[in-house]
Amino acid sequence: MEIVKARTDKREYKRIVLPNALQCAASMNVSVGYFSDPDGLEGLAHFLGSLFFFLFSFFFFLFVVFLKHGGSTNAYTASDHTNYHFDVNSDCFEDALDRFQFFIKPLMSADATMREIKAVDSENQKNLLSDVWRINQLQKHLSEEGHPYHKFSTGNWDTLEVQPKEKGLDTRLELIKLYEENYSANLMNLVIYAKESLDKIQSLVEDKFQEIRNNDRSCFSFPGQPCSSEHLQILVRTVPIKQGHKLRIVWPITPGILHYKEGPCRYLGHLIGHEGEGSLFYVLKTLGWATKLSAGEGDGTTEFSFFTVVINLTDAGHEHMQDVVGLLFKYIHLLQQSGVCKWIFDEAREPSEREC
Structure with missing residues (x-):
């Protein structure tokens, strides 16, 4: 190998x-x-x-x-x-x-x-x-x-x-x-x-x-998806322990490890979580609606995974939560229409290579 x-x-x-x-x-x-x-x-x-x-x-x-x-x-x-x-x-x-x-x-x-x-x-x-x-x-x-x-x-x-x-x-x-x-x-x-x-x-x-015994145990397999249609497109409100407002949007996705060479989740997380001028966070911060934004894959296996966007909202952002969600999906639509940009892909890949 x-x-x-x-x-x-x-x-x-x-x-x-x-x-x-x-x-x-x-x-x-x-x-x-x-x-x-x-x-x-x-x-x-x-x-x-x-x-x-x-x-x-x-x-x-x-x-x-x-x-x-x-x-x-x-x-x-x-x-x-x-x-x-x-x-x-x-x-x-x-x-x-x-x-x-x-x-x-x-x-x-x-x-x-x-x-x-x-x-x-x-x-x-x-x-x-x-x-x-x-x-x-x-x-x-x-x-x-x-x-x-x-x-x-x-x-x-x-x-x-x-x-x-x-x-x-x-x-x-x-x-x-x-x-x-x-x-x-x-x-x-x-x-x-x-x-x-x-x-x-x-x-x-x-x-x-080498003294660890080998039972020739088969690898565990857990096929199937944890979320069906009844678990999607739902809104859940919770009361946090700490003060503040957080908005979490979660999508079930194909595990990124199955496409590790292309790194689609790394690419999307890089763009959605970007904080520079023209980014989603830049717009939300300018409007006074958000103080932090992160995006990426997590909590998955080789069978399923989730892509999560977490936005720390201000009090004003909490009042405009639907507008915040609307801007997020508009940005995602923009990315879909724009396609993959090679120089951005290379930029997103470099940090992961340096971490090796």
Whole structure:
């Protein structure tokens, strides 16, 4: 497989496949997300990710020493994957990588399980006071109930402790089952970024990660769209936690990753979100209706995605909300009539190449 680099990228890359099928091109990506949560155990995949993150943080010199070596570590659970990552000073990298192999045989004790259920619930309590999380869950609620996108993704005390007990389920055993059935090496990708030679990095990876078992698990597939006609062309008004007015317009779209070379969402996001003279935002700001505008793709998989425009409105802009929406669609119509402009396409592409 050819590794495509940006024109300005002078770094070296090497892709290897271990005997257990773990792919290497430090960040570990597991192709299991909250879409794989069992019925009645919403948030289990996120809970497993949270527990693993705790185990790694705890065992890396009790985390305190890790931070003293200029390190940081985190994890997140998305719809179809879970990611664990860390960074640390180069002189401590091999030790950190050694502890990063907890995927081989994690210790999921009853005490650690209960501790993390409480931690997940605490995180959810914090999210309840976040407008971003509240809107995100509202958007999920306004989708097909039978589609996994509709799920409550993060979990809380009720979904991970109360409801399972009522059904006679042991959350810890279900957690172990999720891990043993789905955390298979062929569904995991490891990326290492270090100053060592490629051969040295390969040797480290082969030494530390080839013991991860390979169940030859098939990749998860979640066909179908989360939104049908009944979920489109609707207006929802919400009362935010923070003061202010935000207008969100969301379109279900074909995932941009299927057209990554052309980058249609990047192109449209660049133009709709532009702040220069003559842009949509420039007009809205001149009218005194908006203070910020962003546009782009997000919250999707390889099967579906969404393109979202978010406009921070002034009080006057809130009073003229329909006019704001009208200007947005007029601008979109203008872009449709104008077609793709090559120099704008190249301009939008350059930042993404520099980020490689």
